[in-house]
Amino acid sequence: MTTTIAEQEVALVDLVDRLLGGGVVIAGDITLSVADVDLVYVGLRALVSSVATAEEKNALPAMGSAL
Amino acid sequence: MRDKVLAGPLELDPFAPDRERLENTLTRRVNADPESVERGLAQLVLTIVELLRQLMERQALRRIDGGTLSEEQIERLGRTFMELDRRMEELREEFGLTEEDLNLDLGPLGRLL
Amino acid sequence: MIELYAISDDPAPPDPPLRAVPCGRLTALCGPASEGAVTAETLWRHEEIVEGLMETRNVLPVRFGTVLEDERAAARAVSGRDAQLTASLDRVRGAVELAVRAQPREPSRDAPGRWGTGRDYIAAKRRRTAEIRMVRESLATAARDSVVQTESEHLRAAYLVDRDAVDDFARLVRRVQRAHPGLDVLCTGPWPPYSFAEAGEPA
Numbered sequence: 001m002t003t004t005i006a007e008q009e010v011a012l013v014d015l016v017d018r019l020l021g022g023g024v025v026i027a028g029d030i031t032l033s034v035a036d037v038d039l040v041y042v043g044l045r046a047l048v049s050s051v052a053t054a055e056e057k058n059a060l061p062a063m064g065s066a067l
Numbered sequence: 068m069r070d071k072v073l074a075g076p077l078e079l080d081p082f083a084p085d086r087e088r089l090e091n092t093l094t095r096r097v098n099a100d101p102e103s104v105e106r107g108l109a110q111l112v113l114t115i116v117e118l119l120r121q122l123m124e125r126q127a128l129r130r131i132d133g134g135t136l137s138e139e140q141i142e143r144l145g146r147t148f149m150e151l152d153r154r155m156e157e158l159r160e161e162f163g164l165t166e167e168d169l170n171l172d173l174g175p176l177g178r179l180l
Numbered sequence: 181m182i183e184l185y186a187i188s189d190d191p192a193p194p195d196p197p198l199r200a201v202p203c204g205r206l207t208a209l210c211g212p213a214s215e216g217a218v219t220a221e222t223l224w225r226h227e228e229i230v231e232g233l234m235e236t237r238n239v240l241p242v243r244f245g246t247v248l249e250d251e252r253a254a255a256r257a258v259s260g261r262d263a264q265l266t267a268s269l270d271r272v273r274g275a276v277e278l279a280v281r282a283q284p285r286e287p288s289r290d291a292p293g294r295w296g297t298g299r300d301y302i303a304a305k306r307r308r309t310a311e312i313r314m315v316r317e318s319l320a321t322a323a324r325d326s327v328v329q330t331e332s333e334h335l336r337a338a339y340l341v342d343r344d345a346v347d348d349f350a351r352l353v354r355r356v357q358r359a360h361p362g363l364d365v366l367c368t369g370p371w372p373p374y375s376f377a378e379a380g381e382p383a
Contacts (some may be wrong), residue, residue, distance in 0.1 A: 008069065010079050014369075020244055023376075024243060025246075026243075061277060071371075073278065073350040073368060074366070076366070131302065142297060145298025
């Protein structure tokens with residue numbers, strides 16, 4: 001079943017909450033989620049990127065590394 | 068695998084934030100036009116106001132439950148918060164922000180809403 | 181550098197490029213550390229890997245972006261928490277996570293009777309809070325366990341549901357939605373048990 005943009009965005013919100021806010025926490029040597037503030041940025045950036053993938057591949061500016 | 072919505076309303080917007088505004092916030096692109104700057108600031112300010120409003124409301128409800136307030140005081144408190152709520156809604160509409168747009172991630176404290 | 185995807189009590193090796201790293205009675209499921217910017221695509225691809233593992237074994241998903249120096253470091257970290265992780269694995273065996281959000285449907289600002297007296301406002305707020313609590317509790321009856329992330333007038337909760345009870349849970353959500361037309365109720369999943377992975381001390 002194909003998903004609508006809205007369904008993808010909604011699912012992404014729940015995905016990000018889980019991936020970045022849940023799961024087993026093991027102190028890594030490097031973690032992509034460095035600070036809680038960064039988590040928000042990574043989460044929101046991922047949301048925007050999903051829209052780009054779905055409909056506006058050429059319109060979004062290039063995003064730098066999350067680190 | 069990405070088909071994750073098991074049940075939901077026809078209109079999913081209340082559960083997803085406004086992507087256009089997020090785009091600017093995320094890329095940290097400085098849109099110098101007055102309207103964008105104003106909107107970005109509005110989101111910041113309203114998020115904090117909303118946080119305070121909710122905290123105060125909860126405090127007030129606890130006081131009311133405590134049973135030490137008169138009918139008149141309860142009525143006044145209720146009216147004050149009703150006005151705050153109404154004013155917040157007007158401000159949100161003015162800047163085109165939904166509740167989800169103000170849904171601040173407080174890190175270990177979870178989300179605001 | 182390696183990335184830790186999930187922890188299991190099943191030692192069976194996964195498909196490459198993932199590897200099973202033994203950690204006492206547990207197994208760390210690792211892969212090469214991913215590079216590059218974090219985007220929705222990277223998050224979904226990570227999720228696909230974890231869900232793929234979940235199809236064939238009991239797992240606890242690990243927080244995204246957990247990168248360690250090598251397999252020895254992974255084994256040390258995981259066996260160091262053996263008791264808690266084993267308890268969590270027992271807790272989630274045979275179950276998946278379903279995410280629920282519920283909130284009042286926005287009435288039009290000028291709807292009659294929306295803004296009454298101060299007492300009306302408080303009473304309406306209490307009614308909405310009670311309604312959300314009812315929703316939370318109704319859904320909990322169809323789940324093995326639940327974690328509430330936020331509540332009051334907005335519900336955000338995670339439910340641990342038996343794999344074969346997911347359809348029933350979804351049906352219950354729809355019933356709850358019909359019974360509460362003033363709310364918008366959303367359920368997504370199934371997800372790996374992210375919200376039940378850090379279970380705390382074993383019972």
